[in-house]
Amino acid sequence: MSGRPRDTVSLVAGLAIAGLGVLLVLDALEALDLSLAYLAPAVTATAGAILLVHGLSRSRER
């Protein structure tokens, strides 16, 4: 709409980071008991998603 291409890396990173933020809010409100056993896979998945999309976008740019 704005004429600029959509940046998938920013989009995926933003969604993943906002998702982490939602987990933190739920923990702060005691609606969820966040533990390291749950956080570690969530963080790994976030980092993996960002790296994967970054790698795919780079290979597309080439």
Place this chain on the structure above:
Amino acid sequence: MNDTTETQQLPPGPRRLTRSRNRIIGGVGGGLGRYFNIDPIIFRIGLVALTFVGGTGIGIYIAALLFVPAEGSDKPAVGVRFFRGDRGVLRRVGLILAVLVGTLMLAIGSAWAAGTGSDAVVAGLVIAVGLALVAAAFRGGARWLILPALAVALPAGVVAAADVDLHGGVGERSYRPQTVAEVQDSYRVGVGHLEVDLRDVPFKAGDHEIELGAGIGAVDLIVPEGVCVATKARLGAGYVGALDRETDGVDVDWTNQPAAAPRVPRLVVDGDVGLGALLISDRPVRHDDDRRAVSGTNAACRTETAAR
């Protein structure tokens, strides 16, 4: 034809070590392989193996990245240009250092805020930055925001998940009460080392409750002989050693509640450590060697229930 003949007759120049274009990371293994005319995989395996020797392989690799020029480049290596005072390189190194320091400060600030009761604020900030990234994605992107966003989100996440409470200040705390009246109900340190030595306290029969806490660090409790010790410990991640028993791991919730023998005092310890160790011993705890840090038998207890 003539050209080819002339080229073949040129004396071979000195062999030059460069980082190869045939690279996995920085072309160091490939460059060494070409220089010594050996399969690069030998150097790659060697560097990986050396990484397990105190990180030597990583040090060598970083040094090679900095001081060995890239193949086909007529410029000296980055490290050489840095020491020659090349302004472009100095500027780039300065920028990288500034980003690293900024990221570290953000991470520490985020962890501190989350550990001192502002966890909901930090969580809101993480969501806001995430949504800003989503919005920016449709306007060309803002990838530079990813690093600061992660620097805020990850430490706050670890602090929240490990239930790290950073109240209690930073540093070394040491207490050695002499009487039962001097023993406080609760001792804690935010980040650091807390030692409570109760060996001089003449406990009388009955239960004596004590709470110990640390956000990040080690808590040592030294107990007098002839006292039965019951322990309840919660750790986000770390180690609990209570006299003759121990456990470790993440999300540790450990209980050992033996009953005291008749007319024997019982110390009921409630320990809460975010990241670190809770150590209960009948002797000062040694933190500087690989031997088991705590000692004691808890023989003053009548029956011991199984630790969970």
